[in-house]
Structures are given as structure tokens and as C-alpha cells.
Amino acid sequence: MHVTFNLAAELDAALQSAARSAGLEGNDFVSDVRTADPRHGDFQANGVLGYAKARKLNPRAIAEQLVAALPADLRDQCDITIAGPGFINFALKPATLLAWLLPHDNQEHLKAGASAFYSGQRYVVDFSSPNTAKQLHVGHIRSMVIGEAICRLLSFCGASVVRDNHIGDWGTQFGKLIWGYKQLRDDAALSRDPLEELERIYKAADAATKSDAAILDAVRAELVKLQQGDAENLQLWKKIIAISSGAFRETYERLDIHFDHELGESFYNDKLPRIYAELAETGLAVESQGALVVFHPEHPRFKTQPFIVRKSDGASNYATTDLATMLYRTEHFSADAIIVLTDTRQADHFEQLWLTTQKWYAAKGYQLPRFEHVSFGSILGEDGKAIKTRSGDPIKLQALLDEAVERAFALVTEKSPELPESERREIAGTVGIGAVRYADLAQNRSSDYVFNWEKILSFDGNTAPYLLYAVSRIHSIFRKLSLNPCDVAATAGATAPETIAEMTLARKLLGLPSVLTNTTANLRPHFLCTYLFELAGTFSSFYAAEKVLVDDPAIRARRLLLCARTLLFLETGLQLLGLRTLTRM
């Protein structure tokens, strides 16, 4: 066995090969290697259970044959046992753990190991995607934060990632915005806080249309003019978009969120006729109540619930642009996979979109990419209902971040009053924003979650402050030695882990590769969060149990090695989640 990054894959390969040489029907044998409960070992292979069951064989006998056929060097490097109904357990020997830890000494080397996972795959990730002229509020944060983490993770694991912000910059709201801009604008307010004023204009215009039919007509007329290419309205439309994206950019910068493209809905305007034509040509779309719709007869609901691709007034809607977007991502970006992050309320829409796309592509002979609607639940207040301000409005994202930083500053000041204020401010920025982000990522995204300041800013539990504290504490050790954690001088001469605490930590470190594969395969960042939390906890126990800076150079070097690797994994993991890290707090 080579001690490479992904030991589970090495074991899998060895077991497959052993299965063939042991006379098993190798093509049918699936080793099912996974990380094991530490009580049983580092890895376990469960595959013989299924194999034996299907053939009515004795699983333990099969397991014994398999183990006997494993190469000698593998058996030198770990203790292999058969347990229970036929589990094969692999416990790496200390020397093997050391051999794995030594070469994974910086982020580039980790990335080199991980990049095999998605090498050659192009992913288009559609996230954030706010509507023009509305301020970002808490409801937008999950798409942004989870999306950014997924992009970083996939990219680290070798994928070529295209980040696309699919802005809602076209559609019926522009009739109201343009009419309101012309009639209701307050120039002073507009220069003070442009987006705030646009939002006010929109709300006022919206209210006006409801009380006055003449205004509703005027609003519709503005929309028609825009869609027909009226120069004045087009210019206004551009201006509104510019205001909006300028305001979005501030928040994106604050959260370290980046895009390669901002191809909003309007980008697809000239690409819609092809969609109508191809859906009609392939017979997928039919006329119904004056609209062009797609039904899916094989589906219990979508056989009657239409996917409306053209409204009865002839206008397009988001189904049309989403189909055009799918095609553009396939043809222009050559996407192997497309990921869209929106809340779960749009699940029906994306299911219909995907069903339609599959049939359409099959009919036209287009190469079908994989598609994932990465959906997520809502953020709730303490009362269990969607989180709102006291006045009932959505909480603005900037205000939420401000409050997080403020609260973090109070905490840092309380815990580390000796630090200069400027440093406390900087720490508060990292801790506060990190806490909000991490709270979102650490939850299983499919559920709603309850937002609670005390919980997310706590130093106990699965929180950003706890992880950042572990990071700073390790930095502190190296600071004491005036050594860079990456400096080989600190860890030269390290021996294999010996004590229980050392072994436990070393084995926890070994879990990183499978966590990365699980996290990316499921597109669930909370898997990584849980791992980082456990790693930090294991480190804290190790740190309490074993003194690092002891006189014996071999013991000291091996403990420093564990510290350095823990630090590297924590910092790398947090960065993949989109958090900044600290050296002191």
C-alpha cells in the first residue's frame, strides 16, 4: 500500500484486486470501504456482507479468503481483523499514520491529493441570484454562504468551477420600478442610499397600482415600452441595475463571495425564441388556456400541474429563461454538472425544469449534464417563525452582519481586554461574520433552523468561535517557539504517535479525505463542519492531556507535527467553508 492522500481508495483498490485473486466474482464485488468508528479501526469494508448474502455464502469465510489474499505490505501497515457478521476492520499502525501525516504538510499538497476527486469536471454553480432593486436580507444568506462553500470545495477537489450569479434583472417588477422612478423619486434619498430608495419606490408603486387602476395601466405601459426597446426606459433599466449591483457588490466583498459571471435573466432575452421553437418542434410543449405549457404524464402531479413556458399574454417567464439558461450552460460552458442553489420552495419548479430538460435534450440529441437543485430551508426566529424585525420587515443582511460584528467585539473585549482596540475590531470582524456563516453551514441545509445569537457566538459547541479559538491556540504554540507552523525544523525527527491522545488525534486527522468526498458528493457543507468540530475537540483533549513543549526532542517533534497538521486541516477546512481565520483572538 502506498501511503497516498486517499487511503480509502487505496484500500478499495487492494480489496478489489484481492477479490479477483481470491476467486470472487470480482466485477460484482463492491468493497464498500468507509471510515470506521474508532472503536473498530480506521477503515472498515462491509462489502462481503452484501456479496455473501446475494450468493447465500458464509460472509465470515469470504472475509477470511479476502484478507488472506491481501498483499503482504498492506498487512504490514495495518492490523486487519474480521468482526461481527463479516466486517473487515483496518487499524493503521502508528508508523503508517506518521507516513501519511508527514507529506501532507501544506495546502498545496492537500489540494494535490484532493484534486483527483473531480479532476476534469466542469461545474456551473448558480448561487446568490438576488432580484434587482431589492436589498439583500437574511433570506438571501443561505444561497450565498452555502453556494460559496460549495464552489470552494469543488474547486479544491479538482473541479473547474464556473460561478454564475443569475440575477433577476428582467420581468414585471420593472414596470413598477420605471413608473415609480419617473413619478415618485426622491433624488436626495437616491444619492444617500440608492438601493433603499429604489426599494421604497418599488413598494410605493406597487401599493399605488393596487388602489388606482389608471396607475396599473401606466405601469403596464412602461413595461411594454421597456420590452419593445424604448430608449429612455432601457436606459432607466440599466441605471436601476447598476445601482443594484453596486449595492450587492459591497455585501459580496464583505462576505468574500465571488462570481465569474453575472448572467441575469435579461441576458437570455434573445435566446428564448429557440426554446419555444424546440419545445414545439419536439412536441413537448402544448397550448393550454392560451399559454404554452409542458405536462409530464408519467408524474403523479406534473401530469396535471403545468410547467408554463409562455404566458397567455405571450410573455416569457422564469421557466423560459431557466430553460435557456440550462442550454447556455450546456453549450457555452460545456458543463458536466449544473448546480442551482435556491430555497426549497422552488423545488417543484426545478423538478419540472429538469424533467423537461431531460426530454428536450433526448429529443434533440444534446449531451445531458448532471443537475442538482441544492435546496435549503428557512431561517427562523426564536418563535419558530420566519425571522423578521420587530416591525415585521425582513432583516437586512448588512444590519445582521453589523450586529454580529458588534456582538463579537463585545465578547473579544471581555475576553482579551489587553489587545489593542484596532486588533479587537479586526478579530470581531472575523469572528462575527464567521459565526453567522458557520451557523448556516453547520446545519443540514434541508431543514429550517432557529437563529440564536447566544448559540452562534458561543465558544462551546459546533461554532465558529470554538474553531477559531483552537486555531489561535495552535498558533500560539508556534509563536512561543518563533517558528512558522509550516517550518520543517519544528517537526523534523518526529516519531510515530504513541499515547492514546496522540493516536486519537492522528487518526482523526486521517479522516479528512473521506470527509471531503462525502461533503462534495452530497453537497452538504455541514459534513465538513462536523468534522472540523470533532477535530478541534480531539485536539483540545490532546492538548489538555499531553504537554507539547517537552524537553525530549523526539516527543516534542511528534507532538508539534500533530499540532501543525491540525492547524493546517482546520485552517484549510475553514477557508473552504468561506471563513477567514486568525492567529490570535
Place this chain on the structure above:
RNA sequence: GGAUCUGUAGCUCAAUUGGAUAGAGCACUUGGCUUCGAACCAAGGGGUCGGGGGUUCGAGUCCCUCCAGAUCCGCCA
């Protein structure tokens, strides 16, 4: 009415997608700093995994059926 998601310790959440004795944090009880950062660590109590059936070597996880909550269901996205 139909569909999707959710239901796990008093509270907030995990559980490597069918694996071994269901785990954390908060709260509660107790212990640990003249020694590398105690923003920490160690130990303890606390569970009909919403209820009931079923599938199999094995179920919190899959199937059926009830119960509860959230969301969606024709021209918003």
C-alpha cells in the same frame, strides 16, 4: 384534496445514505489552572429515534399507514 420536506435527550442539532452499544453542544451535577491560551478539558445523569405495521443477517435510515408542523400546487421568482 394532491405533493415535497421535517419530526431523534428538557432545548438546539448530528448520525459517513442499510452497518456494530444512536452521538454532540446548551442546561443540570461533580472534578481539573504557581506548568504550552481554563474562550479549555475530564466525568456523570438524561432516549418508546412522532405512533403502528412491514422488508432482512442488520432499520433512526427503505416500503405502507396514521399523527403533527412547514412549504408548494396555472400564467411571481
